[in-house]
Amino acid sequence: MQFRTELTIPPAEAAITHQSRLLLVGSCFADEIGQRLAAYKFQTLINPFGTIFNPLSLFELLEKSHTGKPLATTLVERDGLFFHYGLHSRFFASTADDMQHLVQKQLQQVAEFWQVAPQADKWLLITLGTAWIYEHIATGVPVANCHKMPAHYFHKRLLQTEEIMAAFQKMYNVLPVGCRIVLTVSPVRHIKDTLPLNAVSKAVLRLAVHHICQQYEQVSYFPAYELLIDDLRDYRFYADDLLHPSQQAVEYIFEKFATAYFRQPTLELMHQWQKIRQGLLHKPLHPDSKAHRQFLLQLWHQLQQLAPYLDVQEEIDHLRTQLAL
Numbered sequence: 625m626q627f628r629t630e631l632t633i634p635p636a637e638a639a640i641t642h643q644s645r646l647l648l649v650g651s652c653f654a655d656e657i658g659q660r661l662a663a664y665k666f667q668t669l670i671n672p673f674g675t676i677f678n679p680l681s682l683f684e685l686l687e688k689s690h691t692g693k694p695l696a697t698t699l700v701e702r703d704g705l706f707f708h709y710g711l712h713s714r715f716f717a718s719t720a721d722d723m724q725h726l727v728q729k730q731l732q733q734v735a736e737f738w739q740v741a742p743q744a745d746k747w748l749l750i751t752l753g754t755a756w757i758y759e760h761i762a763t764g765v766p767v768a769n770c771h772k773m774p775a776h777y778f779h780k781r782l783l784q785t786e787e788i789m790a791a792f793q794k795m796y797n798v799l800p801v802g803c804r805i806v807l808t809v810s811p812v813r814h815i816k817d818t819l820p821l822n823a824v825s826k827a828v829l830r831l832a833v834h835h836i837c838q839q840y841e842q843v844s845y846f847p848a849y850e851l852l853i854d855d856l857r858d859y860r861f862y863a864d865d866l867l868h869p870s871q872q873a874v875e876y877i878f879e880k881f882a883t884a885y886f887r888q889p890t891l892e893l894m895h896q897w898q899k900i901r902q903g904l905l906h907k908p909l910h911p912d913s914k915a916h917r918q919f920l921l922q923l924w925h926q927l928q929q930l931a932p933y934l935d936v937q938e939e940i941d942h943l944r945t946q947l948a949l
Contacts, residue, residue, distance in 0.1 A: 628855065628856075628857065629854065629855065629857075630855055631847060631850055631851055631854065631855040631880070633846075633847065633880055633883060633884045634884070635883075635884055635887075636844055636884050636885050637844070638804055639885060639886060639887045639890070640666070640745070640747060640885045640886060640890070641745065641886075641887075641889075641890050642665060642666055642667070642890060642893060642933060642934055643667075643744060643745060644666070644667065644744065644745040644746070644747050645667045645668075645669075645737060645738055645741055645744045645745065645746055645747070646658075646661060646666055646667060646668045646669070646747045646749060647668075647669045647672075647734065647737060647738070647746075647747070647748050647749070648661070648668060648669070648670045648671065648749045648751075649671055649672070649673065649676065649682060649685075649686065649748070649749070649750055649751070650671070650675075650676060650677075650682055650750050650751030650752060650753060650808075650810070651675060651676070651677050651751045651752070651753030651810040651812060652675050652753075652810075652812065652868070653751045653753075653808070653810040653811065653812060653848060653869075654670065654671055654675075654749065654750075654751040655670060655671055655675070656869075656874045656878075657749070657751075657848075657874075657877075657878060657881065658670035658671065658749075660874075660875075660878045663901075664894045664897060664898070665893075665897055665934040665935060665936070667741075667744075667935075669733070669734065669737045671712075672730050672733050672734055673685050673710075673711050673712060673715075673730055673768070674711055674712020674713070674714045674715060674769075675712050676712065676753075676768045676769075677752075677753035677754045677768075677810075677814075678752075678753070678754055678755070678756070678757045678766065678768065678783070679752050679755070679783070679788045679791060679792070679829070679832070680757060680766045680783065680787065680788070680791050681697075681710060681757075681766055681767065681768035682750065682752070682768070683791040683792055683794065683795040684696065684710070684791070684795075685710060685711075685731070685734075685768070686734070686748075686795045686799075687794055687795040687798055688731055689731045689732075689734035689735050690734075690735055690798040690799060690800075691798050692731075692735075695708070695710040695727065695731075696710075696763075696765045697709035697710035697760070697763075697765050697766075697767055697768070698760075698763065698765075699720055699723055699724070700771055700773060701720075702771055702772065702773065704718070705717070705718060706718070706719065706720050706722070706723040707723070707769075707771045708723055708726075708727050709760060709765075709767040709768065709769065709770075709771070710727070710767070710768050711727060711730065711768060711769065712768065712769055713769055713771050713772075715727070715730065738800055738803075745804075746800055746802060746803040746804065747803070747804050747805075747806065748799070748803055748804070748805045748806070749805075749806045749808070750805065750806070750807050750808070751808045751809070751810050751848070752807070752808070752809050752810065752829045752833070753810045753812065753814070754814050754817070754822075754825045754829070755782055755783040755788070755824075755825040755826075755828035755829050755832075756780060756781070756782055756783070756814070756817055756821075756825050757780070757781060757782075757783055758770055758778040758779070758780050759778060759779045759780075759781065760777065760778060761776075761777060761778060761779055762777070782824065782825065782828065783828060784828070785828055785831050785832040785835065788828075788829070788832035788836075789832055789835055789836060789839075792832075792836055796840065802842075803842065804842050804843075804844075805840070805842060805843045805844070806843075806844055806845075806846050806885070807833045807836065807837065807843060807844070807845050807846070808845070808846045808847075808848040808849065809826060809829045809830050809833060809848065809849040810848070810849065811848055811849045811851070811852035811853060811869055811877075812867055812868050812869070813867045814867075815867060826849065830849065833845055846881060846884065846885075848877050848881075851876070851877050851880055852869050852873055852877065856873055856876065861873040861876075882894075893930070893933055893934065896926075896930060897930060897934060897936075900923060900926050900927060900930070900936075900939075903919070903923050904923060904939060906919075917947065920943055920946055920947055921947065923943060924940065924943045924944070924947065927939055927940050927943065928940065
């Protein structure tokens with residue numbers, strides 16, 4: 625007897641490897657997946673602009689990162705600190721000039737992430753959170769974050785699929801040639817919009833993503849949203865706030881992602897690294913014993929074997945210090 629409808633995802637046409645360079649941007653779900661990729665030693669840059677929920681702000685940030693042009697959004701001062709309407713509130717400075725430099729630094733970081741390894745396989749993983757946007761009334765420009773400014777400064781409206789597609793095309797045209805894009809819709813629910821309007825928002829995003837994937841050969845869709853909503857489909861797979869996926873759910877979604885985008889050699893490397901990582905995290909009962917030193921030497925040799933494939937230099941140096949090699 626079957627008690628749930630499991631979503632089976634076919635292998636992607638192109639595969640991600642440890643030589644790929646992965647830029648992950650968007651909602652907090654991008655952080656969740658990115659942290660797991662980084663833990664498995666993939667080359668990642670995770671949400672360099674902070675959490676960004678709406679596609680227009682996100683696509684503009686990516687576009688301006690590669691054109692070098694200034695963002696349309698502006699600075700805002702609050703409680704003696706400066707923020708930028710285009711970035712998350714974790715980016716702030718004590719002066720306007722310092723804030724502008726910080727914005728440019730983050731944009732440049734994205735551009736350089738792929739430039740430092742021009743021959744590497746380039747991947748952009750985008751997680752869209754909401755189709756609701758807030759436009760700054762004084763300028764008419766959408767903002768990525770309102771930074772707790774008064775509500776009457778902004779006009780809230782729902783994006784149309786055509787707007788999302790047009791903004792995506794503008795960004796896509798300036799990306800490095802050969803860059804592959806994976807689009808997802810965040811399974812996190814935005815109940816501040818109310819559940820019915822959250823459903824409207826997700827539907828707009830999903831429709832826009834569907835049309836984009838039909839139009840661009842280098843773009844694929846990963847069904848993170850459907851995996852939580854339709855496959856797992858139970859509140860036991862949500863965190864305590866009943867809005868975000870639980871860690872168990874995120875692990876399940878990540879496993880599905882790995883099945884779709886990794887091939888067997890990559891999965892084998894992940895498995896080898898995970899065993900070594902567990903050994904590195906082990907807390908010995910007798911750290912000065914001969915047996916523990918032999919254990920560390922074994923780990924050191926295993927790391928040396930992985931070094932041509934993964935960046936484990938930090939772990940090798942740490943063990944070398946412990947062993948006084």
